[in-house]
Amino acid sequence: MALLGVKVIELAGLAPAPFCGMILADFGAKVIRVDRTKVFSTLDTQARGKRSVALNLKMPEGVALLRRLCVQSDVVLEPYRKGVMEKLGLGPSELLSENPRLIYARLTGYGQSGCYASAAGHDINYLAMSGLLSQLGRSGEKPYAPLNLVADFAGGGLTCALGIVLALLERTRSGKGQIIDASMVEGAAFTGSFLWKSRRLGIWSRPRGENLLDSGAPFYDTYKTLDGKYLAVGAIETEFYDQLLKGLELDAGELPPQMSFSDWPELKQLFTERFASKTQADWLMIFDGTDACVTPVLSFDQVSSHPHNRERGSFMKDSSGEEFPRPAPILSRTPAEPCLASGPAVGEHTVEVLLDYGYTSAEIDEMLAAGVVQCNTGKAKL
Numbered sequence: 217m218a219l220l221g222v223k224v225i226e227l228a229g230l231a232p233a234p235f236c237g238m239i240l241a242d243f244g245a246k247v248i249r250v251d252r253t254k255v256f257s258t259l260d261t262q263a264r265g266k267r268s269v270a271l272n273l274k275m276p277e278g279v280a281l282l283r284r285l286c287v288q289s290d291v292v293l294e295p296y297r298k299g300v301m302e303k304l305g306l307g308p309s310e311l312l313s314e315n316p317r318l319i320y321a322r323l324t325g326y327g328q329s330g331c332y333a334s335a336a337g338h339d340i341n342y343l344a345m346s347g348l349l350s351q352l353g354r355s356g357e358k359p360y361a362p363l364n365l366v367a368d369f370a371g372g373g374l375t376c377a378l379g380i381v382l383a384l385l386e387r388t389r390s391g392k393g394q395i396i397d398a399s400m401v402e403g404a405a406f407t408g409s410f411l412w413k414s415r416r417l418g419i420w421s422r423p424r425g426e427n428l429l430d431s432g433a434p435f436y437d438t439y440k441t442l443d444g445k446y447l448a449v450g451a452i453e454t455e456f457y458d459q460l461l462k463g464l465e466l467d468a469g470e471l472p473p474q475m476s477f478s479d480w481p482e483l484k485q486l487f488t489e490r491f492a493s494k495t496q497a498d499w500l501m502i503f504d505g506t507d508a509c510v511t512p513v514l515s516f517d518q519v520s521s522h523p524h525n526r527e528r529g530s531f532m533k534d535s536s537g538e539e540f541p542r543p544a545p546i547l548s549r550t551p552a553e554p555c556l557a558s559g560p561a562v563g564e565h566t567v568e569v570l571l572d573y574g575y576t577s578a579e580i581d582e583m584l585a586a587g588v589v590q591c592n593t594g595k596a597k598l
């Protein structure tokens with residue numbers, strides 16, 4: 217796997233940092249999640265392939281232990297509010313002076329500077345601050361956040377993983393680590409570069425929900441079918457739009473031009489009525505093999521059995537039979553190999569990891585007794 221041999225320390229966080237760690241683990245990195253002690257369950261659902269160490273960072277011995285783990289690692293990933301790591305004596309100046317090759321990734325909402333840097337927030341706040349949220353939503357309705365996909369995951373976890381991989385690549389030349397300041401506001405805005413750069417094309421100049429790709433255009437929206445299911449339509453280019461009209465049995469000559477904004481509401485009404493006249497399966501038969509850009513809106517239960525996804529193996533099953541998306545993209549020689557076992561319990565691997573990092577059994581027993589670390593499986597106890 218591409219990241220084989222890379223050692224990552226991930227301090228336990230909410231959604232974005234665990235996703236970042238999961239990407240690295242899927243592609244071969246050895247990821248250790250550092251959990252708190254006295255916590256017996258975790259909400260982390262993105263922990264496959266990781267090991268967990270439970271460690272009390274409020275004790276000086278816990279801080280010293282984390283420093284020692286970082287000396288022997290390639291990456292530390294921290295998801296706390298600005299200043300938390302410095303307060304613990306675990307800031308970049310300390311850790312990089314002990315390990316100049318360390319990549320110190322800081323994944324926050326607002327970044328390490330600016331007047332919001334210390335403020336609490338979540339995806340919706342970061343998305344709002346990126347400018348993107350103002351563009352999302354249907355006509356006449358308030359802005360709408362598409363789950364927490366854009367800031368937490370695309371702009372946050374994924375962008376941070378890119379930063380880590382870039383820093384690892386650069387380190388092969390310089391031999392040096394560096395600090396990554398991953399702000400979800402900036403990551404989300406960067407993900408939305410197309411919107412920024414295409415504003416001058418005039419495709420975003422109308423109010424929210426009345427533009428080309430924001431559900432304004434009749435040829436770029438979802439439609440309900442006779443059986444209460446949905447279809448997604450994305451027929452932008454003229455030649456594809458023509459095929460859409462053909463499938464809908466509409467005569468282009470009798471309709472307003474495709475790009476006549478003022479006629480879009482009327483056209484949309486017409487498309488809505490047409491799509492409502494047949495079942496989803498009927499429409500899929502009609503559009504099958506064409507370039508009309510019509511696809512079913514699949515539920516989570518349906519995705520893996522759709523012939524296209526099934527042929528590519530786009531979804532996998534873990535050892536408990538639960539489906540999940542295969543890591544993307546596919547590398548031809550060194551593809552990801554996601555772990556199929558469930559994620560670790562808090563502190564499940566404390567002893568195992570500390571032994572790996574050179575602690576003796578006696579030292580580990582001492583730290584367990586003092587509450588510096590905690591081990592939560594009988595079998596992993598010394």
Ligand SMILES: CCCCCCCCCCCC[C@H](C)C(=O)SCCNC(=O)CCNC(=O)[C@H](O)C(C)(C)COP(=O)(O)OP(=O)(O)OC[C@H]1O[C@@H](n2cnc3c(N)ncnc32)[C@H](O)[C@@H]1OP(=O)(O)O
Nearest residue numbers: 230231251252272273274295296297324325336337338339
């Ligand atoms: C009713 C509840 C239902 C819960 C259901 C939950 C379902 C999950 C759904 C996921 C939702 C995801 C949502 C939508 C998101 O957007 S997640 C993204 C959130 N934002 C970020 O991650 C940005 C960066 N992080 C932050 O801004 C902040 O961490 C935060 C998220 C606002 C949380 O703030 P807060 O809880 O005050 O924590 P922080 O200031 O970061 O400080 C952390 C404190 O914990 C301590 N700590 C850490 N590790 C250890 C350890 N191992 N041992 C002992 N202590 C530890 C740190 O030292 C720090 O302590 P202190 O400095 O406060 O004293």
